[in-house]
Amino acid sequence: MREEATLQAGPAQVAARLDRLPITRRHRAGVVTVGLGLFFDMYEIFMSGVLGAVLADEFRLGRTATSTVLASAFIGMFLGVVVMGQLADRFGRRVCLLASIGIYATFSLVGAASVNAPMLIAARFLAGIGIGPELPLADAYLSDLLPARFRGRYTAWAYTVSFLGVPTVGLMAHWLVPVSPLGLAGWRWLFLIGAAGGFCVLLLRRHLIESPRWLASVGRTEEAERVLRDLEDGAGLPRSPALSVPHAPVTRHTPGARPSLTPAHRRRAAMMAVFHLLQGIGFYGFGTMAPLVLAAKGFSIVHSLLFSAVTFFGYPLGSLASIPLIERMERKYLIVGTALAMAGAGLAFGHAQDKVTIMVAGLCYTAVSNVFSNAYHVYQAEIFPTALRATAIGWTYSLSRVTSAVMPFAMVPFLNRFGSGTLFAVVAAAMTVIAVDIGVLGPTANGRSLEEVNEPAGAIRRSTPGHEHRADGSRPRIRP
Template sequence: MTKPTSTVTGSASGPAGDSITARLDRLPITRTHRRATVAVGLGLFFEFYEVFLAGVLSSVLVSEFSLSKGQLPPLLASSFVGMFLGALLLGRFADRFGRRGAFLLNLGTYSVFSFLGAFSPNAVMLLVTRFFAGIGLGAEPPLADTYLTDLLPARKRGKVIAAAYTLAFCGVPVVGFLAKGLTEHEIAGIPGWRWLFVFGALGAVVVFFLRRSLPESPRWLQSVGRTEEAEQVVAAFEAEAGSDRVAVPATTEQREPTSAAPVRELFGPKHGKRTVMMVIFHLLQTFGYYGFGTMVPLVLLAKGHDVKESLLYTALTYIGYPVGSALSMPLVERFERKFLVIGSLLTMGVFGLAFGYSDSMVLIVVFGFGYTAVSNLFSNAYHIYQAEIFPTALRSTAASGTYSLSRLTTAAMPFVLVPLLDHTNPTTLFLVVAGAMALVAIDVALLGPRTTGRTVESLSQ
């Protein structure tokens, strides 16, 4: 079937009476959309690189700084505490001052402190630098979700955001294999693990300059009363598209607030149910997603594998992250995203328990790969979902504010899961993880709206 197109008549700003939002939804995927997707995906690449770096280096850092079991959890938690604060601060910043400025601020902060972390002389200095690097990266995923949700047409929103995350999740096996290859060597007389921080810092600088050329969100510009600028951005998109615009019903311009909406609206009758759902969601989902990724090296050590073996198994398991993300691309538009989130959560619980019971190398890799692959179907579906269910004026505040809770619980996980693993066994650990996943599935089933294929404006009504 050929794609329906229409030659749009009238001024460069589209047919009379057409709203900016309708004109954005009429667009095909243009060169600027693709450039934005790559720039956002590369920024997310270093977000996930940083998150999983703590897990793969945990066993190395214990040896490097002679850490006790009690000293490791604060080091693992430091970047997540920073991410919690960063998500709260930069999420609101993006709704008040713009998505593009928030993007540049978070990457610049991360790059500086990741570079300083490479030269930490002791564990305390590393803890401090990772905390401030975390502040920089804290809002990266919800900012990415918000920006791409603002920019993309409704019928392509899910697939393109999933593509950005597929690029991003390549950072997970990259950090796994780099850790396996570098931690055993020195480069220029510097221990290999320190180069892992340098790589993250320099990569973020490259992404910073890529993002400088991105347009501001026209939906956000309109929501704060900068309609003329929004018109210019949309007109530039339409000029790129030419006559290749999809025929959608024209709509009258919707009146938007001329400043960022007050946060209290998220807890009012219109949005309160969705806010409560996402609060519960993010308090618990990290036990399954980040809990597995950061605990795998320690679980493998507990099963009797040495550091070298555990890093190899971890790297092989981490291949499932980009693979699962790629598999999600045709699914997030074909199936209702609410049900994809629920189904993937339950499947993660099953694979997690199987991993906990496994002892052979083959089963460890198979179930670990299966878990990580399904977890990225879950991750992509919920990242799309969490931004599209809130209105433009509060989208970043809502997505970042609730997402920040996941950083807080991730920071707490080493204090819960590491002692649990030490005092019980991997099976008990994954029973706790599976229970958390089941509760999250119930939360979404009871409180979540359906979203696939709907415009963000209709979803906020």
């Protein structure tokens, strides 16, 4: 078929031309812009934990209502991830990233003006719809755009920028919650700062170019060619031959055409589904539960916010530490090792009683968890084909949001009944299962082109319904 011939040529040329590039000014600008967008994703996620006790006090909330406030943003994130991932594979990474940031900024502003708990819950839910898709969209976008040999390192730099949002929200909460600048409650200022930051990121949208890989995968080869030539000119490289090929016209998709995962990619999706159901307990569970754990140990709200702010510095420090590791160590094994280290640090934090041990264990936990986080964010974007990258990441990643939404309802009463030691034993068990899951089932990916990582798994091509074509042009089976 002429359609398949074009697709076989176009994306292969895109991949080769992207991977031969050095890192250019456009790459760096895109990484920084994405990192700043993710900064407010982290800011928003960890604001839920640091403000839980404060909002319960402000609106006189009971245990169930407090859990609902904490969970509302995560429920919104789940819906946002599922929907926006599919839209990103259909309409583009760039436009969906910008739409997500705009939705978050708008409803964070509404949250700052909340006059009662229902309004706050609704605003948090809608802000979650915007903020939830940002991480998987950023993973797909950076994986698409960055040359293979720089993919891990520069994605880790974007996340290092983003994780500065975690201690920022911790310190802001510590400074602002006890006071009311200009007569406005401190927690409202936290929402306003998040909204202002989101709108500022939108002003930098010119630094985000669309993914040439995605453009080629949907047949927009002329646009992919323009982006590639701009990158090649910026790198001072001679231009490669144009994407168009003499024996085939520019792709036009057949009506009803749809991509689907091969059996091998479905197994990878199942592996990542297990991973994300459990990593939410370990990664987001600590950020959400740490202030409540400290309060349960007898520390005041102000002191627990201070301890959280200090331990939260482990997030950018761990992210920075991942940069030299993420290309030198095979990423699947880096995920396994850090998951097991998180299990050990979590047990130490849960059983600690004195201030020094609490801070050291918490700092170690957060630092290791961000080597873990950066490794899996790069990894999950490498193991799915371009046509379904954002959808596959979105569906599997959304499960972590389900876990995060359920956590306040399950973990708060669990903490109250069994104590922090038993709570973090559960966290350690979850991280151990993750290590086995990735260690046994995960493919290797370091330094390989995305097409190479996915071709052995039978990477699909778009075609008419019922007819799928592998990366090598072969046809697996015709669906009835």
